[in-house]
Amino acid sequence: MKVNQDIKVSVDAVVFGYESKNNLSVLLIKRGIEPFKGKWALPGGLVMNDESLEEAVERELSEETGITIDYLEQLYTFGTPKRDPRNRVLSVSYFGLVKPNHFNIKADTDAADVQWFHLNEIPKLAFDHQQILDMAHQRLKAKLSYEPIGFDLLSDEFPFSDLENLYMTILEKEIDRRNFRKKMLSFGIIEETNKIEKIGSGRPAKLFKFNKKKFKQLTVNDFHFDIKFV
Amino acid sequence: MKVNQDIKVSVDAVVFGYESKNNLSVLLIKRGIEPFKGKWALPGGLVMNDESLEEAVERELSEETGITIDYLEQLYTFGTPKRDPRNRVLSVSYFGLVKPNHFNIKADTDAADVQWFHLNEIPKLAFDHQQILDMAHQRLKAKLSYEPIGFDLLSDEFPFSDLENLYMTILEKEIDRRNFRKKMLSFGIIEETNKIEKIGSGRPAKLFKFNKKKFKQLTVNDFHFDIKFV
DNA sequence: TCATTTATGCGTATTTAGAACACAAAGATA
DNA sequence: TATCTTTGTGTTCTAAATACGCATAAATGA
Numbered sequence: 196m197k198v199n200q201d202i203k204v205s206v207d208a209v210v211f212g213y214e215s216k217n218n219l220s221v222l223l224i225k226r227g228i229e230p231f232k233g234k235w236a237l238p239g240g241l242v243m244n245d246e247s248l249e250e251a252v253e254r255e256l257s258e259e260t261g262i263t264i265d266y267l268e269q270l271y272t273f274g275t276p277k278r279d280p281r282n283r284v285l286s287v288s289y290f291g292l293v294k295p296n297h298f299n300i301k302a303d304t305d306a307a308d309v310q311w312f313h314l315n316e317i318p319k320l321a322f323d324h325q326q327i328l329d330m331a332h333q334r335l336k337a338k339l340s341y342e343p344i345g346f347d348l349l350s351d352e353f354p355f356s357d358l359e360n361l362y363m364t365i366l367e368k369e370i371d372r373r374n375f376r377k378k379m380l381s382f383g384i385i386e387e388t389n390k391i392e393k394i395g396s397g398r399p400a401k402l403f404k405f406n407k408k409k410f411k412q413l414t415v416n417d418f419h420f421d422i423k424f425v
Numbered sequence: 426m427k428v429n430q431d432i433k434v435s436v437d438a439v440v441f442g443y444e445s446k447n448n449l450s451v452l453l454i455k456r457g458i459e460p461f462k463g464k465w466a467l468p469g470g471l472v473m474n475d476e477s478l479e480e481a482v483e484r485e486l487s488e489e490t491g492i493t494i495d496y497l498e499q500l501y502t503f504g505t506p507k508r509d510p511r512n513r514v515l516s517v518s519y520f521g522l523v524k525p526n527h528f529n530i531k532a533d534t535d536a537a538d539v540q541w542f543h544l545n546e547i548p549k550l551a552f553d554h555q556q557i558l559d560m561a562h563q564r565l566k567a568k569l570s571y572e573p574i575g576f577d578l579l580s581d582e583f584p585f586s587d588l589e590n591l592y593m594t595i596l597e598k599e600i601d602r603r604n605f606r607k608k609m610l611s612f613g614i615i616e617e618t619n620k621i622e623k624i625g626s627g628r629p630a631k632l633f634k635f636n637k638k639k640f641k642q643l644t645v646n647d648f649h650f651d652i653k654f655v
Numbered sequence: 656t657c658a659t660t661t662a663t664g665c666g667t668a669t670t671t672a673g674a675a676c677a678c679a680a681a682g683a684t685a
Numbered sequence: 686t687a688t689c690t691t692t693g694t695g696t697t698c699t700a701a702a703t704a705c706g707c708a709t710a711a712a713t714g715a
Binding site for chain 2: 662
């Protein structure tokens with residue numbers, strides 16, 4: 196066994212949040228130490244000896260941003276030898292989503308050091324973090340069509356128009372409102388609540404709810420969530 | 426920066442090969458050292474300081490099995506603290522495919538230590554390798570339907586029936602021969618050669634070829650390979 | 656050698672899912 | 686109370702998936 200290996204293991208997270216139409220954002224932190232001091236980067240850090248990778252991500256997110264995550268999955272592992280200018284550091288990157296009510300950044304971190312960035316206003320990032328972000332963005336776009344992950348970017352109860360706008364924003368295409376609604380409802384994984392949202396002008400909207408339990412049930416009997424639009 | 430981290434980084438590969446109908450196999454090696462000495466395991470090993478992860482996989486595959494890989498992609502990173510009973514070892518696992526003509530195992534490795542195992546005759550594996558294998562198997566099944574990776578399990582020129590059988594074997598379902606052929610050809614990424622295979626009884630079959638270049642061209646103009654069957 | 660078996664190659668009707676589209680309803684605004 | 690805005694629903698048209706039938710080209714063997 197080769198004992199002279201010198202590679203550090205870190206985790207990094209690309210966390211997406213969605214506020215409203217055309218408002219998809221990513222959580223970034225400003226680096227306080229070299230290298231890339233003062234540059235923006237993905238939240239993350241070295242894994243501790245006794246914690247799992249997921250635990251490491253959640254700990255770092257909590258420490259650095261104070262955020263609680265609603266959806267988390269592994270994205271990809273970046274391991275080229277020179278990606279960190281100091282030592283060799285491998286990054287197991289994660290893909291995360293937060294609901295609007297978890298959007299807030301912890302008060303006790305210096306707010307200037309943590310910030311949501313609109314996806315088309317990303318500053319130059321440290322290390323290869325732009326590459327990681329790009330891959331996460333691709334994953335988000337792809338996964339939205341065949342997994343019900345969009346609900347982890349919305350409040351528990353939402354009007355249908357929010358869901359439509361979310362899809363249009365992320366997929367960057369126009370979707371027919373009526374066909375979208377028809378297909379979404381046809382899966383039987385969205386429930387109507389008896390609540391009504393009456394804000395702004397226009398007809399008030401019924402609030403809907405994603406029934407995760409029902410979805411899990413259906414997946415057992417080889418049901419596949421699949422919502423694609425030209 | 427925490428400097429006391431003690432985690433080793435290894436790579437492991439799940440390599441699939443396909444011979445004929447109902448003959449999907451995985452490449453395994455018999456471990457020569459503790460822990461799990463004598464048990465079967467996925468080929469792999471520790472990453473060297475100056476090589477990329479992909480280079481590490483290819484090196485290990487070459488050293489341990491003598492095989493040349495036709496398709497390779499990262500699968501998942503397994504990093505729970507106790508997956509290796511000695512030290513903490515993180516495994517960046519890869520998913521690989523080999524064409525039948527690369528099926529042969531290197532002569533200078535002890536043949537008893539490397540072997541193809543039929544997917545439903547897998548022995549008890551070392552570490553968490555069964556879990557890795559399961560994930561790779563799922564990936565293979567899923568990816569077959571929306572990426573043209575099946576061709577990396579067939580010879581460069583193949584009769585249509587081989588392709589059909591490959592799909593039926595991996596997806597574990599019956600597929601209508603005529604509809605399958607129609608849809609596959611409709612993509613325009615498979616070319617007819619002027620060669621004919623006349624082995625066994627029955628009408629001799631034309632040989633076909635996957636046109637990778639054409640496929641790459643099409644993907645630029647948002648073409649999506651997609652072949653699903655109930 | 657000629658009927659039988661095996662596998663390939665091509666075509667067509669039927670069913671299902673997707674795309675395109677128009678108008679009524681409920682409240683806000685002025 | 687007329688107008689604006691957004692929600693809510695139904696129908697037609699079109700394309701794709703499915704389900705088949707039958708002819709063809711060899712190997713097999715009675």
